[in-house]
Amino acid sequence: MGNSMLAYRVSLALPAWLTNLKDQFYVNFIAEDRYMYLAKGLWMTLKITFFAVILGIALGVVAAIIRSTHDKTVADMRPGFGRFILKLLNLIVKLYLTVIRGTPVVVQLMITYYIIFASSTNQVLVAVLAFGINSGAYVAEIIRSGIMSIDNGQFEAGRSLGFNYIQTMTYIIIPQALKNVLPALANEFIVLVKETSVSGYVGIMDLTRGGDVIRSRTFVAFMPLLAVAGIYLIIVIFFSKMVSILERRLRNSER
């Protein structure tokens, strides 16, 4: 239907490319409320990203604390139960990091959907878990580098006041570490927003899939896919801007 309309319009005297765009826009977005595919898809993308970021940070912080605690203290620890547990946790975290960072996120998503949660129909939950667990591995290494970059004197000062290990981490080390790695974390989240575009592989109607559905209905690829690309770009630019504002405010608080 689209093609026959285009052929008809081209024969008129109006500037061909302009009429062309106008028609394409109408067919792809207005007709049959097709813009709703993008709107609903965007909402889905944002929902998955938001919860995956939260899960990723939570997992990443825990994994980073285990890794850096192990690297810093295991040499000085007395042999015993505590040391055994720490070594075991460290091994589990290392395995997690290796497997997640060593396999493609699409494959992880499909394994989560078709194997681990084969009986579940909650697509959002599956996507959040898959992307959150994936992101957590990258976040862990970013935060670990942040923790290791904090001068050991900060740690000793905390302990000398009577804070225990966890309190020293919570009040003194982690806040400074997070601030140091904020640009790297922001970059990870920008990557994550875009990575959720593979959700369509397991039938989730995210932004990319929404655009693709329009394409399959109208047989025109140009407009819907460029619209999808444009929306991702706007999200990323907006997010980068927010992070740079946050960074500036954090910096000012120390000067």
Place this chain on the structure above:
Amino acid sequence: MSADNKNNEVIISVRDLAKHYKSKKAEIHALDGITTDIRRGEVLVIIGPSGSGKSTFLRSLNLLERPSEGTITFEGVDITSPQTDINKLRQKMGMVFQHFNLFPHMTILENMTKAPRKLLGMSKADAEAKALELLARVGLEDRADAYPSQLSGGQKQRIAIVRALCMSPDVLLFDEPTSALDPEMVGEVLDVMKDLARSGMTMAVVTHEMGFAREVGTRVIFMDGGKIIEEGTPSEIFDNPQNERLQTFLAKVL
């Protein structure tokens, strides 16, 4: 001064303290059989050449360094025992570091009130009132809302001292508190320490400031090679040194 302290109770008792490191080539004895007592109200000054183990000794007292052998008893509790809650005991042992180690992400007031609020359960108002009182004592009450990066080295170290005092410790450990300071700022920090000593605070001080050791110290320990070589009142150590190594050391630094 030392005559009065003879009657005072022992607050820290160190017996046969040793610390060995295994390096690739040899076993290093950072501490090699230290035995001494620190009494309430005493200002113990520890001097010695670099690498003599004096900082390791001081850091062992609150277990920032874990000794390999020997015992440290603090207020009657063996702190080297695995059953001891070292976090609880550290609340009673303040420490001041060479590089200040103020928390850069907190204001001065937060630096000072965080530990008393979280560990002693003080209310925000009480902790801040106490912090402001201590800040006034070191002449920095107008910097309460500043961040550490806005302060000079001398100011940072004075804050570090009052931060430790906010926990109302029974003893304060100083690990070369003036070594990282510009020369013109050493005086202001030493003045605070002298003031503290006069108020009766028990102090153990590792320092290169021989003037401070002589003037404020009630007892001086000279360490070399992980051992206490000589121990005595400031006048015994500085005016009448017995050991040859101490004589050589004093000839270099005085």
